[in-house]
Amino acid sequence: MKPWHSLEGKTIWVTGGAGYLGSAITIELDQQCAKVLCFDLAGKAEAFVRDQGLKRTVPLTLDVNDPAGLPAAVDALVSEHGLPDGVVHLATASSRGKSLEDLPADEFQRTFDQSLTPTFVFCRLLGERMKQRGHGSVVLFASMYGLVAPDPRIYHPPMTVNPIDYGAAKAALLQMSRYLAVHYGPSGVRFNCVTPGPFPNPSVQATYPSFIEDLNRKTALRRIGFNREIVGPTLFLLTDSASFVTGHSLVVDGGWTVW
Numbered sequence: 001m002k003p004w005h006s007l008e009g010k011t012i013w014v015t016g017g018a019g020y021l022g023s024a025i026t027i028e029l030d031q032q033c034a035k036v037l038c039f040d041l042a043g044k045a046e047a048f049v050r051d052q053g054l055k056r057t058v059p060l061t062l063d064v065n066d067p068a069g070l071p072a073a074v075d076a077l078v079s080e081h082g083l084p085d086g087v088v089h090l091a092t093a094s095s096r097g098k099s100l101e102d103l104p105a106d107e108f109q110r111t112f113d114q115s116l117t118p119t120f121v122f123c124r125l126l127g128e129r130m131k132q133r134g135h136g137s138v139v140l141f142a143s144m145y146g147l148v149a150p151d152p153r154i155y156h157p158p159m160t161v162n163p164i165d166y167g168a169a170k171a172a173l174l175q176m177s178r179y180l181a182v183h184y185g186p187s188g189v190r191f192n193c194v195t196p197g198p199f200p201n202p203s204v205q206a207t208y209p210s211f212i213e214d215l216n217r218k219t220a221l222r223r224i225g226f227n228r229e230i231v232g233p234t235l236f237l238l239t240d241s242a243s244f245v246t247g248h249s250l251v252v253d254g255g256w257t258v259w
Helices: 020-032 046-054 068-081 105-133 164-187 202-206 208-219 227-238
Strands: 009-015 035-040 057-061 086-089 136-142 189-195 249-252
Touching: 009 020, 020 035, 020 046, 020 057, 020 227, 035 046, 035 068, 046 057, 046 105, 068 105, 086 105, 105 136, 105 164, 105 189, 136 164, 136 227, 164 189, 189 227, 202 208, 227 249
Parallel strands: 009 035, 009 086, 035 057, 086 136, 136 189, 189 249
Antiparallel strands: none
16 A cells, blocks of 8 residues: 555646746655646746756646636646646736736736636636546645735835735635535545745845845744745645645645734
């Protein structure tokens, strides 16, 4: 018998798999799975897989923000690589650099059109296929800002406060995961969310040291998270360790939302 926490022999897809959080997940999956499909922007996944020397990871370009193109893309992927045992969906979208007062309505809506709606289409496509097979695990990525509002006091110029459309879309994603969990649960397909707290990428850490200090002070652990610390929670939800966990938001935030 295989260990209850094993991903041996599994195929896992990771969207946004070459990004700051996604890269740490992809690297670990490459060590544990039979095959990993790493999706990202044109050229990014290929460069990442090459630079990291990953052996079991297939780098692919996929526009996960295009709901119209997703059905044909998923059909082609399943035909070539088979139906995945698990999926980690990190891809997202939001407006940038606009204050609440200056954010146009069409840009607010665009975040939902480019993030939430494609996620719905993507999850339904996979859920329907996994339902026929009788098992599968989909891990979506929400955010602490889907649970609580950003604190404007820690965003000093030239920074702008984390945009309202981002948090609203992540809050909707949490509800979507619960709905999908209920709908596909009788077929053995699980939907969960990892809900990260402050995981600023290295560029932000280098450019805004005072912002990092403010983030540190707002967590119970008094520090930001590092991308390696998102790996364990994500893999837990993919494995049979979490076989009775669905519709759940696994908050990985250093205690940001506990006070």
